[in-house]
Amino acid sequence: MLRSIRKDNTSKILKRIMKSPVSRVEIAEELGLTKTTVGEIVRILLEKGIVTEEKDSPRGVGRPTISLKITPDCAHVLGLEVTRDEIAICLMNASMSILIYETYPLPFQRDREGTLKIVYRGIDRAKNMLEKLGRKLSALTVAAPGPVDVEKGIIINPRNFPLSQIPLADLLKDKYGAEVWVENDADMGAVGEKWYTGRDDSFVWILTGKGIGSGIIINGELYRGENGYAGEIGYTRVFDGERYVFLEDVCGEDTVLKHVRSMGFESLAEAIESEDDRVREYLDSIAEFFSTGLLNLIHLFGISKVVIGGFFKEFGNDFLKNLKMKVERYLLYKHEVDISFSAVQEPVIAFGAAVHALENYLERVATS
């Protein structure tokens, strides 16, 4: 068999086993491969220690079937989310069991050195724990806001972001001797949602925070675009009554909190609980702006399954209903639109980043 096809099949089989324990026969059936092909590849995965066999208790008469699963300790990976305020780390083993989830605030100055120090502290924490267990860190993925150069492992934008424009992946690779990837945060949120819920379809995962972005999954695969970004819904141009602004200028977390405080509330939660008419009107205007961005997304990608993560979740289900109604009003033609809040608890982005590191690391080991 040719090397490129073999690589391809190895990845497919690996991803299938990552999803859930499965027998050789089931893999062959699901992926449309011969039993011989599956057998050969699985033999190598077993030899490399990536996969382990597990006897299932027999159902009814007959021999017990043998399931394949990822060897839990064959790798330990870290997902590291950097926001403008803090970092979050998620350490997991190869079966995606979370060993650590922690956050660390960034220094007030948001300077490069200070921010890097916090990043190192997070990774050191994971490394130390693994050392105590007699394990080492295999790979890590940094999830950062804005466009990234995935090839070079550099955060391109936002320019004022403390870790932008430095060879971040190389820096961390040299320091920790692990494989390192740099990815967009919303993309990793989408990956996290996909693996956490086990869905394999096409959907858009929207990250609402200080900025607004989205990760796009097409038939179970992350869609990246060609510019270091895609799904930048926060850059939708909307008219705010006086001028055109970016969607994230009117719907970003800072703007919303500022407005809520200007109405005399301490927090978003307090404002929403108050059931004040001004709050209701304000949320309606947010839904109006946001529906414009969603409609663009739906009309351009032809995908109408949308999952919203981040601070919008605090707006509650009435907001969601209103948003859906506003979207359906201007839909190209009447069809099902599925808009929901992410049911995944934090840390979905750091979790997604860790899974991303795991997928890529195992694939390299399996196909090398």
Added chain:
Amino acid sequence: MLRSIRKDNTSKILKRIMKSPVSRVEIAEELGLTKTTVGEIVRILLEKGIVTEEKDSPRGVGRPTISLKITPDCAHVLGLEVTRDEIAICLMNASMSILIYETYPLPFQRDREGTLKIVYRGIDRAKNMLEKLGRKLSALTVAAPGPVDVEKGIIINPRNFPLSQIPLADLLKDKYGAEVWVENDADMGAVGEKWYTGRDDSFVWILTGKGIGSGIIINGELYRGENGYAGEIGYTRVFDGERYVFLEDVCGEDTVLKHVRSMGFESLAEAIESEDDRVREYLDSIAEFFSTGLLNLIHLFGISKVVIGGFFKEFGNDFLKNLKMKVERYLLYKHEVDISFSAVQEPVIAFGAAVHALENYLERVATS
């Protein structure tokens, strides 16, 4: 070798040969397949008469190499573009040589029966010509505005379109005994552009006409979305100074022509030649609206190569420069943006529809 992999490889080899004459060795190298695999599949393609061998005159010393090309007469296919005013037909052989390109106006009433009659007239014209040549029509693709149900071969929308909501593919299949597909017109424009220019990258092809839509090619493959549409840039919500409208409401051909006439010009060409300040301002406002749609497209798809087909081409290169400037002003970060008018002469959509029919027909024959 397994059937699904073989099918996949057959399609790849077929598409490569459709692109340009090529030797077995070159195919193996370009596609990363073994010579044995290529040899086996090519043998079947030769047996089925889809592919023909051609001796190249030797370059320098050595045996002449043997090129493979598509047998010109192994299929004849028709692309049929239906607009709101007329139909265009493009009949080609399997080497994509155009035998007929003609347009027929639709009846004034735009009724279903009358429109179908014109469609039949177009197909009959092609059929009669082929009969004289002793050939038959193998397949045809209808390109229509708005969302289509590709699986069922039905135009979903626009609802007031005379051919909407009828089983169009089945109807034509029964009547002509040929394979029939129904596709979106902008998608077929993108396919036409791709094959006409031989490009194999990612780009967005925008159809400007009474409506505004786009076809999206990602790494040489048409991206379809899941709702029967994708790339519906005409449905971008823009603020017209008083209220939100759809982009195609302000940039569609009818609106533009009406406005040009209200300024006292007979035609768009006359208005542009006049160099009247009012015309310049008006074109600037069109560029402003259109740049909003393009920015959404670029920011969401992460693709910054845009080809514009349709009546916008009449606006000329100054318009294009202005448009590009407006797009670059609000780009997420400074990177190359490539916006051009389609260099393909009409009938790019009917041509694309014919190529679509050819690709699909040959693939079916090759893999059945």
